[in-house]
Amino acid sequence: MKRLALMFVVVAGLLALWCTPALAHNSLVESAPAKDARLAAPPAEVKLRFLSNVDKSAKLMVIDAAGASAIGAVSVDGKFLSAPFTATAPGTYTISYELASSDGHPIKGSFSFGIDAPPAPPTPSAAPVAQAEPTPTGLAEAAPPTKKDRETPWFPYIGGAAIAGLAVGGLLAFIKRRRLSR
Numbered sequence: 001m002k003r004l005a006l007m008f009v010v011v012a013g014l015l016a017l018w019c020t021p022a023l024a025h026n027s028l029v030e031s032a033p034a035k036d037a038r039l040a041a042p043p044a045e046v047k048l049r050f051l052s053n054v055d056k057s058a059k060l061m062v063i064d065a066a067g068a069s070a071i072g073a074v075s076v077d078g079k080f081l082s083a084p085f086t087a088t089a090p091g092t093y094t095i096s097y098e099l100a101s102s103d104g105h106p107i108k109g110s111f112s113f114g115i116d117a118p119p120a121p122p123t124p125s126a127a128p129v130a131q132a133e134p135t136p137t138g139l140a141e142a143a144p145p146t147k148k149d150r151e152t153p154w155f156p157y158i159g160g161a162a163i164a165g166l167a168v169g170g171l172l173a174f175i176k177r178r179r180l181s182r
């Protein structure tokens with residue numbers, strides 16, 4: 001009985017650890033250029049910052065409207081995934097990323113930004129972007145989580161329910177044992 005109780009505790013503990021910050025489910029925090037940004041000139045690089053360290057196998061793709069790559073060699077540095085931006089033409093560019101989390105759930109997403117044709121006259125829609133408050137790292141707000149990102153966090157609920165169930169079960173077993181020993 002005691003061994004069974006110990007097993008309950010171990011299983012509950014493992015479930016609690018699953019997909020919690022201890023085993024990070026990685027996600028995109030911020031990017032430069034930001035999602036839907038309108039730039040007056042090509043950026044020097046594309047840089048994404050993630051919640052936790054990026055695996056060396058992470059993939060980063062930046063393509064123009066025709067599907068041609070617009071970046072040089074991709075580099076991984078801690079929580080950053082970046083590459084020099086090599087294109088110069090105005091237009092819409094799409095950034096895609098794919099990487100593994102340390103909790104085993106792959107994450108991926110994509111978003112676009114645009115480079116305006118020079119000379120770019122200030123437009124009403126460009127003004128709020130220019131006024132955006134700079135974040136500590138100098139990068140702009142992250143793109144909202146992708147559909148996949150929002151779908152994944154059901155593990156903590158399963159874990160929580162399992163712990164609650166095991167706790168009740170353990171308590172009942174304890175009470176039953178006490179009654180029997182009386």
Ligand SMILES: [Cu+2]
Nearest residue numbers: 019025103105
């Ligand atoms: Cu996860």
